[in-house]
Amino acid sequence: MAEQNPPWSGAIYVDGRFRPPAAGDTLPVRDKSSDEVFGVAGSADASDVDVAVASSLAAQRDWAARPYTERAAVLRDVAAALEQADGFRELIMRETGSIAGKADYEIASAVGELTEAAALASRPVGEVLQTGHEGRFSVSERVPVGLVAAITPWNFPLVLGMRVIAPALALGNTVLLKPSPETPLSGGLAIAELFARAGAPPGIFQVLPGGEEAGLRLVEHPDVAMVHFTGSTAVGRDIARTAGSLLKKTSLELGGNNALVVLDDADTGQAAMIGAWSSFHYQGQTCISAGRHIVDRAVADAYLRDLTDRAAAITVGDPLRDGTGLGPIINDAQLARARHLLDEAVAGGARILTGGTNDGRFFRPTVVVDVDPAAALWTEEIFAPIAPVAVVDGVEEAVALANHTPYGLVSSVVGADVHRATEVARRLTSAMVHVNDATPQDEPLAPFGGVGQSGLGGRAGGDANLEEFTERRWRTVASTPAHYPY
Template structure:
């Protein structure tokens, strides 16, 4: 079946069915390597959001009233449908420009999110508290937040969506999803197909592809109790301002300016492999990529030579048709931004040792030295396959430079003395730190999120989801009516 013959063609997903959006808008879906429009999604508008919310309110009451076993069973059936799915891999490759291995990772991680969320549904939903009142039972219980609006990015559309969708549903919420316009299929409508196959109740999960007007209405709608956004810090700041004015619960997973610290005793062969993967995987287009490589001066020459060799060996091309190491950058705007950051750094004295060129939609893996720590290439999130290296003298200078950022998402420390490396890691102002491993790490059971300008709100993953997607209520029950003086 061609993409144009799929049930999602020119459609949104609402009330348990694929149907045309109210305004009849169309969102073209492009192959990021060739530019070909290979499918069309429906383009929702604000009126579609309003209609979806109207359907979601009663659906949420019924869904939350189900026993945990029924909710868990739906999620397990969605996981099984994804395991059987034969089209998701190609969709991810074509929509995101990723190599097939990255698509396989996303599918496996999304299945893990679903199965772990299914187990979350049966977790205790409250606790009995001590009380100073005789004859009173005091309980802290967890209730679903209600309607959760979810806005997801284009880089890991399947797993970053499922990281929120699955636990939110497990805990009795319903989800209204706005995927990125770059990835409306693998980030939304293809997920909806899994819910159809799983026989999920109508209205618990709805997909509204569209532009800024859809995202804005999700944030502003009075009946949506929570907004979860994954994306840039600039957009996250706007969402926080709007949601704050509405006193609405918000969770933001934002950008990173992540450091990889190489100590003087690091195994340089291993370090360059970890460093290359941290910066170049998926064209550097993840919030947990390492942009800043902070290397002890004693080993910086050897490390730099190793990174240059690895970068030069990476192949570029269309991952849908060729066995390449890297695919295209997501769009022209992102390509131009990465090149601008690089060119500005070079104008400020940085030297490009390899790469630095753009060939169509492809950005050659790049290694830069003599980078000014005040340059935007060093201080901002890059989202391009660029390694920027700065040498330091000892751990004190390394820690100070790593912490000299407004962001606080993830860092890595590489060193042979694990105790020493861990001591350095604990001094870094990041919400996630890895010793002797790459910065890109994510597990369904681990708390994922950032501090500073890398995030606002709670964490996703494991027990953190209980806090993220529920509200606490204090309930007291007295065996006899209380007595008061009037």
């Protein structure tokens, strides 16, 4: 990945090799801090998708028939290639605008996804069923879905791609990956280089950077058995409509408007540390960031003071410089949206306690209070380092406000009495909930996903991957041919 002329330059990855896209179109790859173009990726169109689908279909039957040991070995070899890759860390930092710690997390988490998926390959995939028919053998077995299309986002491109790629391949599927146009390298072509170095069989994993044309063709293609999408709720709805009309298996990991609840017995210093990480980590650009801080009045003044102090102390700048805590917002469109949400809330009476300014795409961590509960800053996903705080009187009001959202991804509760905090957590309607910890959490063995407008389909992680990337098939065998009256 540190080569002057990497094999993926200007290319897509189809049938085990890097090649130019059919129309020769390309995507510039920009350093998000300097806006410098430091690479170029190929940009696939619908014809490239068709070629890649045909290659995947041809490869899938053989891949599924291979011993699990071979599938597991490929995944372990890819994990080893990633651990040894020169330059992947800097590539993530430049392409996503993240600090080194976030890039290191992505690499370690992606290695974890690969190694856990290698273990998944040997899991039992069937069970013998009781039957009321003499001489019949009855079994429920899991079979691969077939060809899985993964459409992934720009914020955690490596790990969110690997969360689909690794378990899907482990269970005998083939994968077509379309990374975000913002991150076609760390989210796609650099991953393909890892598979090439590991000697993966041609056609089992292919990468098609591109825009809407390629994405739509993947969703509509009759030979794509499953679409896995991670991204915004608005785009997820469009995919659900299209895939639903085709009765195609779909898994959507969508946005969140996540609540951090601070109870009246919380240590405000510790709670503010959790709150700052929940809202400001990677510029707030994650679906599991905290977009709503709901704080009991008894500790509100102290919490606001501590959270404001932490926000003001964070250094914002080029992630490649030592000591930087936050990098840039990913692009101008996201910056404009963040500014609009904040400015609209302030016009409606909200007060900024710290931050609220930006130098280009470098946005200061912001704490804001007195936000109108109908304001978009409170009701929508923010995707910027902004922490809106609401003050409530007691647990009942906190729970009601936390649950007053169409989203249902993640929430957190902070309190000294762990039993009480856990009881509050049980009442929250999100699909994931954490007690005395930040909202951004992810582990390869944990079922990750949302309910409501935060997701549609299954879960990713651990045993949930068996449900996600296989179909159940009932198979019977009669010891002698059956007889019927006609």
